[in-house]
Amino acid sequence: MTKESTYYASVDSPVGQLLLTGDEFGALTSLSVPGQRGGRTVQPGWWHAPDRFRDAERQIDAYFAGELKEFELELRAAGTGFREKVWAALDSVPYGATTTYGEVAARIGAPRAAVRAIGGAIGANPLLIVRPCHRVIGADGSLTGYAGGLERKRQLLTLEGRREAEAEGW
Structure with missing residues (x-):
């Protein structure tokens, strides 16, 4: 994989299917919902890798179950x-x-x-x-x-x- 590889997985939630993307270091780089303004969609060359997102999925499930109040995930979103x-x-x-x-x-x-x-x-x-x-x-x-x-x-x-x-x- 190159340094610029993007990995992704989909996770079901009460607000619709979530698209998670991450980088090669394991950081979460985006979380999009269906129809989101400016949201991401799966792109050619991305790697489907649900196992890389198991902790994120577990925490998202716990959040929606009312059991998690603060996410403990490595986040890496680039912006100004x-x-x-x-x-x-x-x-x-x-x-x-x-x-x-x-x-x-x-x-x-x-x-x-x-x-x-x-x-x-x-x-x-x-x-x-x-x-x-x-x-x-x-x-x-x-x-x-x-x-x-x-x-x-x-x-x-x-x-x-x-x-x-x-x-x-x-």
């Missing part, structure tokens, strides 16, 4: 320095909590005016679910964009105990 700062801020939002785009901006030291850029970086997150971009909501408490679709975002927040996702009609 700005995007990587935003993604690191997402990693600090705990299970069952939500944050706003403005709060993410403050966490990374960006001006409030950068909220649109923050939204773009969050929307470009290649690791849905394991990097919790679904926990970012609007400043007014509204359910806002999610690359995997608002219904999936609602499902994930409800799973994590955010009952207002149902009560407020999110």
